[in-house]
Amino acid sequence: MKSSTIQSVSSRRVAGTFLLSLLCWLVAMPSPAAEKKPNILFVIADQWREQAFGFAGDPNVKTPNLDALAKVSVRCFNAVSGMPVCSPMRASMLTGQRPLTHGVFINDVPLDPNAVTIGKVLGNAGYDTAFVGKWHVDGHGRLSFIPRERRQGFDYWKVLECTHNYTDSIFYGDTSDKLHWSGYDAIDQTHDALQYLREHAKSEKPFVLYLAWGPPHDPYLTAPEKYRALYDPNKLTLRGNVTESMMAYAHKNLAGYYAHCSALDDCIGEIRATLKETGLDENTILVFTADHGDMLGSQGLMKKQKPYDECARVPLLFRWPRAFGDKPRELDAPVNSEDLMPTLLGLCGVPIPKSVEGLDYSKYLQGGANPGDGATVLTCAAPFGEWDRRKGGKEYRAIRTTRYTYARDLNGPWLLFDDQEDPLQMHNLVGDPAHTELQAKLDDWLRRKLRQENDEFLPGDEYIKKWGWKVDANGTAPTAP
Numbered sequence: 001m002k003s004s005t006i007q008s009v010s011s012r013r014v015a016g017t018f019l020l021s022l023l024c025w026l027v028a029m030p031s032p033a034a035e036k037k038p039n040i041l042f043v044i045a046d047q048w049r050e051q052a053f054g055f056a057g058d059p060n061v062k063t064p065n066l067d068a069l070a071k072v073s074v075r076c077f078n079a080v081s082g083m084p085v086c087s088p089m090r091a092s093m094l095t096g097q098r099p100l101t102h103g104v105f106i107n108d109v110p111l112d113p114n115a116v117t118i119g120k121v122l123g124n125a126g127y128d129t130a131f132v133g134k135w136h137v138d139g140h141g142r143l144s145f146i147p148r149e150r151r152q153g154f155d156y157w158k159v160l161e162c163t164h165n166y167t168d169s170i171f172y173g174d175t176s177d178k179l180h181w182s183g184y185d186a187i188d189q190t191h192d193a194l195q196y197l198r199e200h201a202k203s204e205k206p207f208v209l210y211l212a213w214g215p216p217h218d219p220y221l222t223a224p225e226k227y228r229a230l231y232d233p234n235k236l237t238l239r240g241n242v243t244e245s246m247m248a249y250a251h252k253n254l255a256g257y258y259a260h261c262s263a264l265d266d267c268i269g270e271i272r273a274t275l276k277e278t279g280l281d282e283n284t285i286l287v288f289t290a291d292h293g294d295m296l297g298s299q300g301l302m303k304k305q306k307p308y309d310e311c312a313r314v315p316l317l318f319r320w321p322r323a324f325g326d327k328p329r330e331l332d333a334p335v336n337s338e339d340l341m342p343t344l345l346g347l348c349g350v351p352i353p354k355s356v357e358g359l360d361y362s363k364y365l366q367g368g369a370n371p372g373d374g375a376t377v378l379t380c381a382a383p384f385g386e387w388d389r390r391k392g393g394k395e396y397r398a399i400r401t402t403r404y405t406y407a408r409d410l411n412g413p414w415l416l417f418d419d420q421e422d423p424l425q426m427h428n429l430v431g432d433p434a435h436t437e438l439q440a441k442l443d444d445w446l447r448r449k450l451r452q453e454n455d456e457f458l459p460g461d462e463y464i465k466k467w468g469w470k471v472d473a474n475g476t477a478p479t480a481p
Helices: 003-028 064-070 086-095 119-126 184-198 244-277 338-350 433-450 458-467
Strands: 040-045 075-076 126-136 156-160 207-216 283-289 314-318 329-331 375-381 396-401 404-409 412-418
Touching: 040 086, 040 184, 040 244, 040 338, 064 244, 064 283, 075 156, 086 338, 119 126, 119 207, 119 338, 126 184, 156 184, 156 404, 184 207, 184 244, 207 244, 244 283, 283 338, 375 433, 396 433, 404 433, 412 433
Parallel strands: 040 207, 040 283, 075 329, 126 156, 126 207
Antiparallel strands: 075 314, 283 314, 375 396, 396 404, 404 412
């Protein structure tokens, strides 16, 4: 073979080897978009019931931005607040544990600073962590500074334990200096969160940002005037289970409640616009939910802690275009508060700690099997505050299935509703001879769930004593300073 021919063959072999090596390197090198874990933007409102949205069929409320979000999200329409009151739900949201495990089963008591929380887990997994707004699991006074060692793994921090003064609210950063939101605090908090998004849009690290609003929790009549002007109390259509004695109360306060809702809806519009503007939309898991609902006159009752739909059911929307696409889906699993943490960790591909009791619904959200058995538990371990014993408050355990709500108090069966046939829960079937078999089946199901959860269903005072909480004669922990 001629020398020139040998050199040509050799050159082709070298070139071919180089091209093959380059191709293998390019194939093996992960795509930056595929490699980076998803961001999380978790938006939680206070006391926003699942029924109070246009997408949920409310004929009064104006929520165009949330209605649009629902059209491109996965909606869990049977989601519940396992203990439908503020601090217990928030502690479960952070830890993935039930209230009788983490101990925050009444408001204004502290979550263990050493708890295993989503902030700590994601921080250890390489996430930037941030929290803006209402906290309410510190338990050292609602207006008190929260030092870093009690922030449960969140670094960026613009937080107050709790206030319902939405137009002159304070917050703290890294020092004990009192800072003020300049106006309606939910709007200012949202704008702070939007700035965080802009600053982290090009970061190599993923982030988890919790934005926790105080409204639409009462006081109902304090939204900005332009939102209050949207609602005439006399023109509202009330739910069919609002009792006659509560109609005046419901008309007046629903108008203010809806005004808060519309203000927050505008905030959602700004959030979505900023996610698109910054290029974060595709790989950010946007979650929208609430800590519990509000009776607002339904069943003749006010506020929270009860097992009724208006109180226990909460909105729960997940949007993540990269994994879920843009088509709406509705899922009927009764997702509970303690399920939120493991589900988010599952979506992010982060190992779930052994301390977690909730279910990981991440595969279910992506079209996989439901990991649950079709039921979850609602609890009132010890009534207090706005539903203390003087106001009819009592211990209960309830099971919420995809169709039924069944509750027992310490004296025995209390409530049974067919939520499909009786969505307003106006016909209590407990003791109805035609539903004896159903009641027995649900009672057995509830008892089995309680055994699985090691819940002895004791009087509330037993749990107060076990955890050593200091409460007044009505079972309520102090909120000062």
